[in-house]
Amino acid sequence: MTRMTWITLTVMALLAVLPPVFFWTGNAFYLDLATRLTILAIAAVSLNLILGYGGLVSFGHAACLGLGAYAVGIPAHHWLYGGMDALATTNGFVQIGLAVAITALFALVTGAVCLRTRGVYFIMITMAFAQMVYYLIVSIEEYGGDDGLVIDTRSELPGFNLDDPLQLFALAYVSLVVVMLVVRTIVNSRFGMVLQGAKGNEERMVTLGFNVYLYRLVAYVISGAICGYAGALLGNFTTFISPEMMDWARSGELMFMVILGGAATTLGPVLGSAAFIVLEEFLGRLTIYWHLPFGLMLIGVVLFVRGGLMGLLRGGKE
Amino acid sequence: MDLSLFVIQFLNGLQLGLLLFLVASGLTLVFGILDFVNLAHGALYMLGAFVCAWLTQVLGNFLLAVLLALPVTAVAGLLVERFIARPLYARDHLDHVLATFGLILVIDTLVHLVFGPEGIAVPLPDFLNGQIRLTETLVIPSFRLMIIGAGLAAAAGLYWMVTHTRLGMLIRAGASNRTMVSALGVDIERLFALVFALGAALAGLAGMLIAPITEASIGMGNNIIITAFVVIIVGGIGSMKGAFIAALMIGLIDTLGRSYLDDLFKLVMSQDAAETSAPAISAMLIYIIMAVVLALRPQGLFPPKAR
Numbered sequence: 001m002t003r004m005t006w007i008t009l010t011v012m013a014l015l016a017v018l019p020p021v022f023f024w025t026g027n028a029f030y031l032d033l034a035t036r037l038t039i040l041a042i043a044a045v046s047l048n049l050i051l052g053y054g055g056l057v058s059f060g061h062a063a064c065l066g067l068g069a070y071a072v073g074i075p076a077h078h079w080l081y082g083g084m085d086a087l088a089t090t091n092g093f094v095q096i097g098l099a100v101a102i103t104a105l106f107a108l109v110t111g112a113v114c115l116r117t118r119g120v121y122f123i124m125i126t127m128a129f130a131q132m133v134y135y136l137i138v139s140i141e142e143y144g145g146d147d148g149l150v151i152d153t154r155s156e157l158p159g160f161n162l163d164d165p166l167q168l169f170a171l172a173y174v175s176l177v178v179v180m181l182v183v184r185t186i187v188n189s190r191f192g193m194v195l196q197g198a199k200g201n202e203e204r205m206v207t208l209g210f211n212v213y214l215y216r217l218v219a220y221v222i223s224g225a226i227c228g229y230a231g232a233l234l235g236n237f238t239t240f241i242s243p244e245m246m247d248w249a250r251s252g253e254l255m256f257m258v259i260l261g262g263a264a265t266t267l268g269p270v271l272g273s274a275a276f277i278v279l280e281e282f283l284g285r286l287t288i289y290w291h292l293p294f295g296l297m298l299i300g301v302v303l304f305v306r307g308g309l310m311g312l313l314r315g316g317k318e
Numbered sequence: 319m320d321l322s323l324f325v326i327q328f329l330n331g332l333q334l335g336l337l338l339f340l341v342a343s344g345l346t347l348v349f350g351i352l353d354f355v356n357l358a359h360g361a362l363y364m365l366g367a368f369v370c371a372w373l374t375q376v377l378g379n380f381l382l383a384v385l386l387a388l389p390v391t392a393v394a395g396l397l398v399e400r401f402i403a404r405p406l407y408a409r410d411h412l413d414h415v416l417a418t419f420g421l422i423l424v425i426d427t428l429v430h431l432v433f434g435p436e437g438i439a440v441p442l443p444d445f446l447n448g449q450i451r452l453t454e455t456l457v458i459p460s461f462r463l464m465i466i467g468a469g470l471a472a473a474a475g476l477y478w479m480v481t482h483t484r485l486g487m488l489i490r491a492g493a494s495n496r497t498m499v500s501a502l503g504v505d506i507e508r509l510f511a512l513v514f515a516l517g518a519a520l521a522g523l524a525g526m527l528i529a530p531i532t533e534a535s536i537g538m539g540n541n542i543i544i545t546a547f548v549v550i551i552v553g554g555i556g557s558m559k560g561a562f563i564a565a566l567m568i569g570l571i572d573t574l575g576r577s578y579l580d581d582l583f584k585l586v587m588s589q590d591a592a593e594t595s596a597p598a599i600s601a602m603l604i605y606i607i608m609a610v611v612l613a614l615r616p617q618g619l620f621p622p623k624a625r
Contacts, residue, residue, distance in 0.1 A: 125612065139601040295423030295424035
C-alpha cells in the first residue's frame, strides 16, 4: 500500500473512533461537531467529483444541500401540522428518496443550462441558480420563509433511531465511507477518465468523439444527488432547516473545504471539511471577530498553499 | 391599472437598474480588462456606504461625504488590487473566487470592528429630502430622482471616458490584447490598478447612493453582487453596453414583476393560485430570464467583439 493509502485509512479510522470516545467520556458536544463535519464532508466529496475531477467550478452546491434538507423538513412539517396529506410523512426512505430525486432533477435542469457555458460564466450561473432556489424558499411563507422550518421529528429508518446522536453519527460516517468509495469508483472508471480528460483538454476529448457535455451533465447530476443526500442528513441533524443553508456563502465554504483539503483526491475533501469545521469552532470561541483571521487564512491558503493539505502531506512531491 | 402607481414603480425600477449598472460596470470592467473575478466587489459597495454614512454624521453634509468617500473606496480598490488581485492574475478563476471570498469575510469583519454591528442611517440635506409633486396623485421623493440622475450621469461619463479619452482607448486596447498594449510601452500594471480603483469607486458610489434609503448595513453587498452577476451574464461579460442595457432590463423586470405579476397571473388562473404563485415566481423572475437568455445565447446579449 502506498503512503497516501495509509494516511487515508488512518484519518478515516480516527474519524470513526474519536467521536464515540468523546461521547462516552461526557463530551457529547464533540460528537455533534463530528457529525456536522462528517455530513459536510459528504457534500464536499460530492462537490469534488465535479470541481476536482471535472474541473467544473460550481458555486451553487449549497442549493442541493438545502433542497435535500427541505425534502426532509417539508414532509415532516405536514406530518406534524397537517395539510398536503400526500406529502406528509416521516418515513426516512421517502424523505431521503425525495431529497435525492429533487436534487438530481434540479441538477439536471440547471446543469443543462449551466454546462452550455464556460469559465467565469459557469461560476456565476451556478451561483445565480442557487440564489434563485434561496429566494424561492424565502418567498414560501408556509415553510417559514426567512425564519426557516423547525421540525421536532427525525426520519424513521428501520433499525436506526436517529434521535440517538451516536446512531446519527454512525449513519453519517457509513454514508461518508460509501460515498467516498462510490466517487472513487466513478473516477477510476471509463466515465471518470473521460471526465478528467475533458478537464485537461476539452477539445481533445471532443475530437476523440466523446460527447463531453453529456458526460459532464451526468457527473453534475450524480454530484447534486449525493449532495442532496447529505442535505437530508443535515436536516435530520439540525432539525432546523433554514434558507441560510443555501446562502451562497455556504457554497463558497464547500468549495473551500475541497480546495483546502486538496481537490481531485479521495481524502482531500474530508480533511478540508475537518480543518474547516475545527478552525471555525476554535476561532469562534476566541473572538466574535473570528471571520477576520479566518478570511485572512483563506486568502493565505489560496496565495501560498498549492494543492491543499493533501499537497502538504505528500511532501511536495508530484 | 393605476397610472401614477405604474409611473412610480417604473421610476423605482429605473433607479434599481442604474444602481445595478454602477455595480455591474465595475465588475465587468475589471473582468473584461484584467480577466479577474472579484466576488468582493459587493464588499466595496458596502464599504462605500459605511464610509459615506460615517462621514455624513461627522461632517453633517451628505454631498461632501460622497466626495470624500469616493477616493477612500478607490484607495481600498488599489489595496485589494496590489495585495490580492495582482498575485493572482496568472492563476485560474477558481483561485480568484476563493481569495476574494476570503476577502469578503475580512472586509465585512473590519467594517464590523470599526463601525459596530448596527447599520448607520444617512440623513439627507433638506433640498434632497423633499418630494416633487408631478400631478395630484403622483409624488416622487426628490432623492430618488437624484439617484436616477447620478446613475445616468455616471453612465454617460463612463461612455465618454471609454470612447473619447486616451485612458479609455488604452482600456479598450487592453481588453482586446493586453500583451500588445504592454509591448507598445504602456505601463500595464498601472493601467490595471487604475481600472480596479475605478471599478471600486463605481461600486462605492452605488453604495453611497443607496445608503440614505436603506441605511448602511453589514452584508448589504452580498445581495446586490449576485444580481450584478446576473446583469453582466445577461449583458455579456466584459461589455459596457451590455451591462447598461441588461442592468436597466433586470431592474425594471424585477421591480415591475414584484408589483404586477399577480395581476398578470389573475388573467389566466384563479385568484388563489395567482396570489400564491406570483411572489414565488417574481422572486425567481430575473434568474428565469437569465436562464432563457443563456439557453439562446450562451455568451450573453452583447458579447464584446474580440477577446
